[in-house]
Amino acid sequence: MRTRLLQDPADAAAVLRDGGLCAIPTETVYGLAARADAADAVRRVFKAKGRPGDNPLIVHLGDAGEADGVAHVTDVGRALLDAFAPGPLTVVLPARPGLPPGVTAGLDTAAVRVPAAPLALAVLGATGPLVAPSANRSGRPSPTTWQAVVDDLDGRIDAVLQGPPTDVGIESTVVDATGETPLVLRPGAVTLDALRELFPDARTVDAGAEAARRSPGVRHRHYAPRARVRLVTSADRAEPAPEAAWIGLSEPPRGYAQATVCDDADDYARRLFDAFRRADRAGLGRIDAEVVPEVGIGVALMDRLRRAAQA
Numbered sequence: 001m002r003t004r005l006l007q008d009p010a011d012a013a014a015v016l017r018d019g020g021l022c023a024i025p026t027e028t029v030y031g032l033a034a035r036a037d038a039a040d041a042v043r044r045v046f047k048a049k050g051r052p053g054d055n056p057l058i059v060h061l062g063d064a065g066e067a068d069g070v071a072h073v074t075d076v077g078r079a080l081l082d083a084f085a086p087g088p089l090t091v092v093l094p095a096r097p098g099l100p101p102g103v104t105a106g107l108d109t110a111a112v113r114v115p116a117a118p119l120a121l122a123v124l125g126a127t128g129p130l131v132a133p134s135a136n137r138s139g140r141p142s143p144t145t146w147q148a149v150v151d152d153l154d155g156r157i158d159a160v161l162q163g164p165p166t167d168v169g170i171e172s173t174v175v176d177a178t179g180e181t182p183l184v185l186r187p188g189a190v191t192l193d194a195l196r197e198l199f200p201d202a203r204t205v206d207a208g209a210e211a212a213r214r215s216p217g218v219r220h221r222h223y224a225p226r227a228r229v230r231l232v233t234s235a236d237r238a239e240p241a242p243e244a245a246w247i248g249l250s251e252p253p254r255g256y257a258q259a260t261v262c263d264d265a266d267d268y269a270r271r272l273f274d275a276f277r278r279a280d281r282a283g284l285g286r287i288d289a290e291v292v293p294e295v296g297i298g299v300a301l302m303d304r305l306r307r308a309a310q311a
């Protein structure tokens with residue numbers, strides 16, 4: 001299959017309405033979009049990504065009002081959507097029957113999100129609900145540029161909508177809103193503190209059994225470059241080498257093949273996955289990633305860094 005590069009969201013919408021697969025930019029990462037109501041297109045998403053069949057897909061909506069079409073919107077879910085949609089928050093709700101089986105991966109819940117990126121909204125306005133998991137080959141870091149999508153999926157999908165590098169750089173916060181209080185299943189740019197302003201009892205589900213049961217995706221190997229990731233507490237612990245890369249907030253000592261020095265934790269999150277991919281393209285064996293304080297986006301950033309370092 002020849003993968004077309006598109007500039008116009010109307011062209012992307014046409015591919016999708018026909019049941020095709022088109023990667024689109026959102027504010028978090030690029031998503032591999034397909035019609036959420038088309039079982040065949042949804043199956044092709046799993047195939048193109050090599051995604052494990054037990055990992056459900058987030059349904060992207062152009063407007064929070066469309067959530068009622070795919071899920072039973074709980075009071076908690078309604079409040080979260082009112083406060084954070086559009087934005088980098090995914091809300092898990094009891095699923096309505098009739099969704100293609102791949103969307104929920106057999107769970108009785110459906111995850112919905114309204115992205116904030118103008119190009120994503122332009123596409124969604126012309127298509128209706130779309131599944132859009134990160135547009136990478138399963139197991140690779142999520143793509144934050146259209147070029148990263150092409151590197152992973154060229155020849156496997158119908159089209160890529162070329163947009164700017166994504167703004168947030170890491171995947172959405174996933175919150176279970178099926179109960180009385182929100183449970184964070186995956187940290188992201190919408191922080192626990194922000195959720196607690198609405199719901200003081202909101203909490204994060206401990207990584208492990210409960211998280212895996214509620215959100216199978218968190219079990220899977222994720223976010224990992226081929227290079228070995230080593231977490232370092234400060235630039236004093238750096239070990240520069242010609243086959244190693246550095247990423248962090250501090251200026252490292254000389255001698256790294258690549259060094260990404262970020263302005264702050266938001267900038268670090270924005271640049272992390274691209275730095276992983278750049279190190280892999282250069283065939284580097286090791287990435288030294290400086291740890292950050294676990295406040296604000298730092299919580300989500302450390303989650304991704306730990307997963308990458310474990311892999």
Ligand code: AMP
Pocket residue numbers: 055056057058092104107109110111132133134171172174185186214215216217218
């Ligand atoms: P990705 O779109 O590749 O960033 O991955 C989607 C994430 O959302 C995975 O971690 C999934 O486990 C999670 N997710 C999607 N749908 C559901 C659902 N119905 N219930 C719980 N988690 C979900």
Ligand code: MG
Pocket residue numbers: 133134142
């Ligand atoms: Mg993903």
